[in-house]
Amino acid sequence: MSLLLSxxxxxxxxxxxxxxxxxxSLPPGPAVRLLACSAAGLAAGSTAALAMLAVPGATHLRPVAALGHLLTPLTSGAPGTALAVTVAATSMLAATGALLVRGAYRWRKRSLRARALAAGSPGELVVLADEHPDAYALPGRPGRIVITSGMLRALSAEEREVVLAHERSHLRGRHHLLVAIAELAAHCHPGLRPVREHLRYALERTADEAAARAVGDRRLTARAIGRAALAVRASPGRRRPGSALAVTTGPVPLRVAALLGQSARTPASRTPRRLAAVTLLACLAVSAGASLRAADSLHARIEIAQGETCGE
Structure with a gap:
């Protein structure tokens, strides 16, 4: 079972x-769904695997065996080795749990703070008298779009419409919830930290495409995003709520290039898209299958250790 849980x-x-x-390589919408599902599923699989690795060795302890009504331990090897695995798995589970609790608390605190800030404004748009150019979507009930006077001066009227459409897409899609899922998944397993960053990029690309459709001009959208990013970079020192999603987030040159690229998909470009999607789906399926198979095996071993098989 240990090999299966690896x-x-x-x-x-x-x-x-x-x-x-x-x-x-994938279109932004499918990329967002795939990355969010992969992060959540793989995090659940790794956490379940740690929990199942901790169980067999723990049954060598009399209180645990009595709690499970076990007549024999679930492992037949050396108790020292099984207990070492249990201690290691339990320690990692405890660390994961602490990170999850801290991450959930911080996300909740940021969300409440964002809602309080959003509730103080009567309309969707909040204009801050701040010389530092910035614009971001502030989640709440309802959400708000925050833009500074510095950003308004840095952009033309058409470019402002692009920025507003971009941030409106974040609010409409409730993208902050997907970011929270990815952050919590990254706390469960360090290998999922890159997935969190790439999901943020896919979310920004989703909002870019929504803004391009809203204004009907991809070149204008690319120019507005580029100018907004340059304005923010030229004026550091801004303070933005942690739960906010901003038009200037992530690799802006890559986003601009995607907006200016040809929309036609060549047959050669489909290969990396399919390979990436199939690989992620395969990772998710194998992780889920291995966890379920290991859980079934563990359940069968518990029944044997309880003497139910002999009674039948």
Whole structure:
């Protein structure tokens, strides 16, 4: 069973580099869905694997065996080795749990703060009297689009419409929830940290495409995003809420290039897209299958250790 459980623990390391190819080669919408599902599924698989690795060795302890009504331990090897595996798995589970609790608390705190800021404004648009150019989507009930006076001066009227459409897409799609899922998944397994960053890129690309459709001009959209990013870079020192999604986030040159690229898909370009998607789906399927198979095996061993098989 230990060999079977090693798959959910190792596959997230493969998903990290593959997620980059998925984020850059797939259309933004499918990329977002694939990366979010992969992060959540692989995190669940690795956490379940640690939990199942901790169980067999723990049954050598009398309180645990009595709690499970076990007549014999689940492992027949040396108790010292089984207990060492249990201690290691339990320690990693405890660390993961602490990171998850801290991450969930921080996300909740940021969300409440964002809602409080959003609630203080009567309309969708909040204009801050701030010389530092910035613009971001502030999640809340309802959400708000925050833009500074410095950013308004840095952009033309048409470019402002692009920025507003971009941030409106973040609010409409509730993208901050997907970011939270990816952040919590990264706390579960270090191999999923790159997936979190690539999901953020895919979310920005989704908002870019929504803005391009809203204004009907891809070149204008690319120019507005580029000018906004240059304005922000030229004026550092801004303070933005942690839960905010901004038009200037991520690799802006790559996003601009995607907006200016040809929309036609050549047959040669389909290969990396399919390979990235198939690889991520395969990682997710293998992780889930290995976890379920290991859980079934563990359940059968528990029944045997409880003496139910002999009673039948």
């Amino acid at each position: 798959l959910p623990l190792l596959l997230p390391f493969l998903a990290g580099p593959v997620s980059r190819a998925a984020a850059t």
